[in-house]
Amino acid sequence: MKKFRKAVVAGNWKMNKSVKEAVSLAETVHRELSDQRDVDVILSPPFTALQAVGEVLAEGQIKLSAQNMHWEKDGAYTGEVSAAMLRDLYCRYVILGHSERRSHFGETDEIVNRKASMALQSGLEPIICVGESLEQREADETMDVVETQLTAALAGLENQVAKINLAYEPVWAIGTGLTATPRQAQEVHAHIRSVLATLTDESASQAVRIQYGGSVKIENIVELLQQEDIDGALVGGASLEARTFVQMVLSLSEELG
Secondary structure, three states: OOOOOOEEEEEEOOOOOOHHHHHHHHHHHHHHHOOOOOEEEEEEOOHHHHHHHHHHOOOOOOEEEEOOOOOOOOOOOOOOOOHHHHHHOOOOEEEEOOHHHHHHHOOOHHHHHHHHHHHHHOOOEEEEEEOOOHHHHHOOOHHHHHHHHHHHHOOOOHHHHHHOEEEEOOHHHOOOOOOOOHHHHHHHHHHHHHHHHHHOOHHHHHHOOEEEEOOOOOOOHHHHHOOOOOOEEEEOHHHOOHHHHHHHHHHHHHHHO
């Protein structure tokens, strides 16, 4: 299962965990995984816990990510958080364009593009999410939807794809318990890589890591990442329980080893 692109597993905690709970979870993950080097591990707590979790992760290999950010440097944007603020908390990554941001808060491809541009300007590595709804999949529109989202999100940023992670997350699999089969996920990941090749070049497209997100769990993570173009997982619910998340990473690390 050796790949030249290093595997990555990111835990997106969404709107869960108090600061105390987040620290406890981070401490367990840090204790068990901070020394392993086969898989890049990223934790994405809510804004309120970023500083506390960042302090836990200060020593070791695990990186900190935010779940969202604003596209402006600063200004009168009540309730928003800027890229510079995230950098100040030692975030390395930021998740952008998550399906829940798109569906609940009306984020468009243009907004995702503006956020990605500011993230890159500020030294953050964006994890840009794309994916289709159940209706779009049933209408056989998956590839067109993903291509449109990806092309718009990367507009003007094509020469910076080396600093970008992508995540394919079918909307119908987010928090539903449903998961794309490894074959279904691989087909879309391969298409994403082919779109990248047209936007940049073959070499750049092969270097980009593409994660899968959508009810990833311990029972399917290894099989998913055995696929040629799936380089990681964006884990939601299963990342909220420390032992489960740790075992997912260790199982993947063992397979890679």
